[in-house]
């Protein structure tokens with residue numbers, strides 16, 4: 001499978017069989033930046049080009065002459081296909097993958113072909129956007145290494161896991177990792193549910209499903225999330241947002257390992273691993289009576305806390321930044337550019353990202369797109385992007401008031417962390433900075449921001 005596309009450029013592979021279509025495709029596409037490649041020699045079945053988007057135009061006559069080879073080729077390239085000619089009445093799903101069932105008549109017009117290519121390009125763009133996810137999970141800092149160690153330790157048990165961490169730290173990423181590392185459930189589904197986004201009144205139907213004809217509009221039977229996750233992992237994101245009455249129902253399912261669809265009297269056994277995540281202080285919610293203590297203990301059999309980006313330190317910030325830059329710019333283009341300049345890495349390290357990895361990713365993407373366009377690390381333009389990120393309001397989706405509350409909580413926690421680090425390093429700034437994994441300058445800025453004063457910094461410093 002290809003991983004990234006440069007969508008501006010397109011390769012069209014034409015496998016014409018008995019039809020006569022290559023010349024027409026060339027003519028229809030002549031005004032675009034498209035290469036048309038004849039591919040009817042089965043021995044040289046195209047594999048696609050990693051740096052260009054590609055799709056295939058295949059005559060249906062090929063199916064009868066080389067069905068098996070065609071299937072191999074499709075499995076190998078995963079390329080979207082436009083079929084030309086009349087399709088056999090019974091579509092064999094192995095030959096025609098449902099997501100790419102694009103068909104043109106044998107006497108297609110240029111407008112029809114271009115329209116269909118444009119539609120497929122949109123799909124390819126969506127795939128390319130997904131491919132932007134760097135496949136590696138960056139974890140170089142000690143605290144992230146410790147976390148991965150915990151993941152390894154707990155991945156294979158069946159008990160529930162509660163993942164805690166600020167917004168954007170990678171809670172879902174870690175949940176997926178837990179799933180992939182579980183020997184029994186990893187071949188099953190990973191069903192992710194955002195508990196904060198369940199419309200009122202739909203909880204039962206979504207989680208428990210319904211039997212056929214159980215209410216007006218319920219045409220067929222429907223599996224709820226619990227059943228969908230059977231044999232795999234159910235990931236309940238934002239679990240702290242689940243209202244109390246829904247918490248009771250969840251608890252019952254966990255205790256009985258069974259669900260009963262709406263309109264049915266027959267409980268169905270379910271077997272899944274539950275991973276929940278929250279950026280809220282669940283023990284506090286329990287104290288406030290907003291979260292059931294019994295459910296909390298049930299969920300938090302194993303608790304994993306994901307460190308904030310700031311805790312992971314400058315080296316890791318830069319490593320994550322580089323990973324996203326490579327994903328956006330593309331390895332080939334990046335290799336033609338000079339190394340990421342020091343001033344840029346420093347500027348990233350010195351930027352505070354309240355939205356953690358997600359926010360760093362957004363900045364890296366904006367920088368990556370700019371660098372890709374102009375083909376250089378243009379200092380003035382990139383500095384502007386960084387300045388803009390620094391001035392931006394955190395978490396635009398949230399209300400400003402909520403964002404301010406979150407931020408001040410974060411600030412208090414961070415002030416505590418800095419103070420504790422200073423104390424345990426005898427107030428030596430060099431050691432403290434190293435201990436926190438930040439530069440001395442950043443430490444100094446933090447001390448100034450949090451009004452942490454040290455009576456005789458220079459004397460102490462020179463002692464160390």
Ligand SMILES: Nc1ncnc2c1ncn2[C@@H]1O[C@H](COP(=O)(O)OP(=O)(O)OP(=O)(O)O)[C@@H](O)[C@H]1O
Pocket residue numbers: 133134136137138139165166167168169170171172173174237279320323357358361
């Ligand atoms: N260690 C990492 N290395 C590389 N990418 C990461 C890492 N951690 C997180 N990401 C990326 O950062 C983004 C945010 O991660 P994710 O959605 O898992 O965070 P989250 O904690 O669930 O966020 P939210 O609180 O908004 O739900 C994703 O694009 C994810 O792939």
Ligand SMILES: [Mg+2]
Pocket residue numbers: 171172237
């Ligand atoms: Mg999430």
